[in-house]
Amino acid sequence: MFCYLDNSATTQPRRDVIAAMEHAMADAFFNPAALYAPGLNADREMDKARDAIANHLGPCQVTFTSGGTEANNLAILGHLRTCRGQGRVIHSAIEHPAVLEACRHAGTLGYEVVQMPVLTDGTTDLAAMERLLTADTRLVAVMQVNNETGAIQPLDEIIALRNRICPDALLHVDGVQGFLRVPARLSADGINTYALSAHKLHGPKGIGALAIAAGTRLLPISFGGGQEKGLRHGTPNTPGIAGLQQAVEGYPVKHAMRERKLRLLQRLQDGIPEISVNGPPADNLAACDHILNVSFPPVRSETMLHALEERQVYVGLGSACSSRKNTVSHVLKAMNVPTQIASCAIRFSLSPDTTQGEVDYAAKCCIDSYQQHKRFTRR
Amino acid sequence: MRELIMVRYGEIYLKGQNRPYFLRLLVKRVNEAARPFGATVWLHDSRLIVSGMDDINACMERIRHVFGVHSVCPAIEMDKGDFDAVMQKAAELMQGKSGTFKVMARRSDKRYPLDSPEINARIGAYVLAHVPGLTVDVKNPEHVLSVEIRDWAYLYATVLPGVGGMPVGSNGKAALLLSGGIDSPVAGYLIAKRGVELVAVHFHSFPYTGERSKEKVLTLAGILSSYACGIKVFVVPFTEIQMAIHEKCPPDHTTLIMRRFMMRIADRIADKEGAQALITGESIGQVASQTMEALVCTDDVASRPVFRPLIGFDKAEITQWAERIGTYETSCLPYEDCCTVFTPRHPVTHPRLERVHAAEQSLTDAEGMIQRAVDGVEIVNT
Numbered sequence: 001m002f003c004y005l006d007n008s009a010t011t012q013p014r015r016d017v018i019a020a021m022e023h024a025m026a027d028a029f030f031n032p033a034a035l036y037a038p039g040l041n042a043d044r045e046m047d048k049a050r051d052a053i054a055n056h057l058g059p060c061q062v063t064f065t066s067g068g069t070e071a072n073n074l075a076i077l078g079h080l081r082t083c084r085g086q087g088r089v090i091h092s093a094i095e096h097p098a099v100l101e102a103c104r105h106a107g108t109l110g111y112e113v114v115q116m117p118v119l120t121d122g123t124t125d126l127a128a129m130e131r132l133l134t135a136d137t138r139l140v141a142v143m144q145v146n147n148e149t150g151a152i153q154p155l156d157e158i159i160a161l162r163n164r165i166c167p168d169a170l171l172h173v174d175g176v177q178g179f180l181r182v183p184a185r186l187s188a189d190g191i192n193t194y195a196l197s198a199h200k201l202h203g204p205k206g207i208g209a210l211a212i213a214a215g216t217r218l219l220p221i222s223f224g225g226g227q228e229k230g231l232r233h234g235t236p237n238t239p240g241i242a243g244l245q246q247a248v249e250g251y252p253v254k255h256a257m258r259e260r261k262l263r264l265l266q267r268l269q270d271g272i273p274e275i276s277v278n279g280p281p282a283d284n285l286a287a288c289d290h291i292l293n294v295s296f297p298p299v300r301s302e303t304m305l306h307a308l309e310e311r312q313v314y315v316g317l318g319s320a321c322s323s324r325k326n327t328v329s330h331v332l333k334a335m336n337v338p339t340q341i342a343s344c345a346i347r348f349s350l351s352p353d354t355t356q357g358e359v360d361y362a363a364k365c366c367i368d369s370y371q372q373h374k375r376f377t378r379r
Numbered sequence: 380m381r382e383l384i385m386v387r388y389g390e391i392y393l394k395g396q397n398r399p400y401f402l403r404l405l406v407k408r409v410n411e412a413a414r415p416f417g418a419t420v421w422l423h424d425s426r427l428i429v430s431g432m433d434d435i436n437a438c439m440e441r442i443r444h445v446f447g448v449h450s451v452c453p454a455i456e457m458d459k460g461d462f463d464a465v466m467q468k469a470a471e472l473m474q475g476k477s478g479t480f481k482v483m484a485r486r487s488d489k490r491y492p493l494d495s496p497e498i499n500a501r502i503g504a505y506v507l508a509h510v511p512g513l514t515v516d517v518k519n520p521e522h523v524l525s526v527e528i529r530d531w532a533y534l535y536a537t538v539l540p541g542v543g544g545m546p547v548g549s550n551g552k553a554a555l556l557l558s559g560g561i562d563s564p565v566a567g568y569l570i571a572k573r574g575v576e577l578v579a580v581h582f583h584s585f586p587y588t589g590e591r592s593k594e595k596v597l598t599l600a601g602i603l604s605s606y607a608c609g610i611k612v613f614v615v616p617f618t619e620i621q622m623a624i625h626e627k628c629p630p631d632h633t634t635l636i637m638r639r640f641m642m643r644i645a646d647r648i649a650d651k652e653g654a655q656a657l658i659t660g661e662s663i664g665q666v667a668s669q670t671m672e673a674l675v676c677t678d679d680v681a682s683r684p685v686f687r688p689l690i691g692f693d694k695a696e697i698t699q700w701a702e703r704i705g706t707y708e709t710s711c712l713p714y715e716d717c718c719t720v721f722t723p724r725h726p727v728t729h730p731r732l733e734r735v736h737a738a739e740q741s742l743t744d745a746e747g748m749i750q751r752a753v754d755g756v757e758i759v760n761t
Contacts, residue, residue: 300720302586302587302588302589303586303587303720304586305586305589306585306586306587306588306589306590307586309586309589310585310586369586373586375626376587376622376625376626376720376721377720378720378721378722378723378724379625379630379633379723379724
């Protein structure tokens with residue numbers, strides 16, 4: 001049985017998404033900046049896509065980007081370009097590299113970059129955050145849902161702290177893993193900028209967006225022909241935008257991901273008592289519906305991943321973005337997960353299409369592989 | 380007039396009656412290297428001439444990597460009758476150079492009206508007059524402009540060193556135990572450099588190591604094969620043996636016993652492939668399995684010579700070689716090739732052969748496991 005449980009790495013584009021993109025390429029291929037009617041139509045289609053996204057986030061300006069990474073960079077560096085190199089930049093310790101590296105770059109521009117710790121369940125340590133926020137803080141970057149553990153960050157509390165201590169600081173939220181799965185609203189005194197990506201939602205790769213609340217001013221970080229209100233230059237990726245729109249509109253409102261995730265965990269716990277969950281308890285409100293990060297000590301992540309691969313079960317290794325580095329994930333490290341446990345972490349990430357049969361099969365394969373390989377530990 | 384590449388060979392000069400055999404092989408290897416550039420190669424007056432290439436610099440770079448090549452130089456072949464044109468061309472070649480120079484003429488066509496000292500003097504004077512920034516120093520020049528008068532006139536001012544060695548295929552065949560590390564590709568290179576054809580044996584422990592780690596090894600083999608004229612890689616399924624050793628043998632002896640099984644399997648593959656020796660990247664004392672005693676224990680199971688060209692090298696020296704031959708970056712990719720699960724925390728550093736033999740007694744199906752591993756081999760040509 002083919003069983004894809006790495007949907008936080010990327011998802012399979014839906015048929016209707018592919019059809020929408022094909023139409024955008026074959027028939028509606030015109031440059032949206034062109035003056036003639038078909039160009040205007042392409043421009044209108046982009047506005048519809050913006051509306052489809054804004055429907056879920058409240059009134060905001062939607063700027064299309066090449067994906068989540070560019071959207072995060074644009075928000076962080078585009079905002080800091082307005083701040084003249086002074087003040088503090090705060091981000092949580094568990095951010096995606098797109099945010100971490102952009103903030104690190106901010107350090108070279110003169111900002112004081114500070115990392116906020118997380119609690120052992122992978123949610124932001126609000127008490128520490130309160131201590132770290134200063135009146136001259138320019139930017140607070142916190143992700144909505146962590147990509148490795150599925151921990152939902154306490155954004156309401158974070159907004160309240162920001163509004164109390166540094167109301168002028170921009171709050172940027174990386175919503176790549178949260179969009180459509182956990183609600184979010186943008187406003188001048190709430191989330192100011194929000195990054196999202198299509199390929200985590202059964203859309204295509206290479207397209208994403210930055211949603212910007214009214215009253216937030218950003219400057220561009222690349223330069224060109226003035227598209228996207230001068231914020232993101234270059235001819236827009238109209239097929240990608242059509243795919244993103246279709247992915248957003250077609251994303252199911254009702255799904256059984258939480259139920260499936262809990263069933264998967266239950267099965268695993270029944271077969272493998274040694275299992276431990278990395279992140280908030282799976283049935284907790286702080287745990288998202290679609291990500292389950294567990295360790296099967298002493299079987300190492302790579303061994304489990306390859307053993308599952310042999311049976312066509314595809315899972316993630318903490319984070320797909322870091323599987324080229326031979327180190328323990330910075331997220332689990334920030335949560336103080338012991339190295340022996342962290343080096344055995346596997347991430348299951350579900351999609352609305354994941355069936356009960358698939359999670360049962362995946363659990364069975366995990367249990368079998370665990371029994372087969374647990375004897376082989378370092379001596 | 381045309382551009383060509385002159386290729387000089389080194390050690391083959393020392394060969395006596397066998398020289399034609401080595402030369403034929405060298406021409407074949409240079410031909411293989413130059414063919415993708417549309418070039419043709421022939422032997423002429425104790426050097427190889429390569430002509431007709433579409434990209435002279437890329438072609439020259441490729442030929443420099445052929446074992447047996449001592450040096451290459453880009454040269455101009457032109458009509459020797461028009462000496463004014465020869466002088467003009469000589470000045471053109473020296474254009475942009477500064478410092479000291481001399482002209483070195485060789486005249487194998489003894490009917491040529493000018494003799495060598497005259498050619499030196501006339502071309503030297505012309506270059507001196509037409510290229511600013513050059514002075515003559517015949518004892519210790521920075522640049523040497525060579526002019527050879529044969530059927531044609533040949534001019535060249537740049538000599539690039541080749542990799543040296545002997546043409547691959549001139550010195551038998553050996554099986555290289557190839558991991559994804561830094562050392563073994565260098566060991567393979569150094570032996571291939573002496574004209575030895577290579578096959579590679581790689582041990583793969585799925586699911587403890589994944590596809591990417593295999594891919595990495597095949598990439599390394601690919602880099603090596605650009606020097607060694609194609610390498611057949613034998614990927615051996617090794618998981619069963621590693622698991623059995625881990626379960627049944629004393630933990631401090633597992634790595635050593637694993638190395639012995641690798642040797643046995645490589646030995647069988649060498650038999651099948653007609654390889655006369657094994658090659659490993661070991662260096663005395665680098666790790667526990669490479670102490671003198673451990674090497675004695677691994678040699679014990681090989682039925683043919685085991686070449687260890689890195690035996691006296693420090694890690695830093697091996698790394699320099701890896702950088703030079705272009706394998707270092709790939710070797711440093713993080714995919715494991717022998718999972719740490721199977722590496723004991725405290726391996727024995729002074730093993731005794733009797734103890735190793737005794738420890739292996741518990742592996743009752745050793746022969747069956749080796750046979751299954753050999754039968755399960757996947758062959759990849761790089």
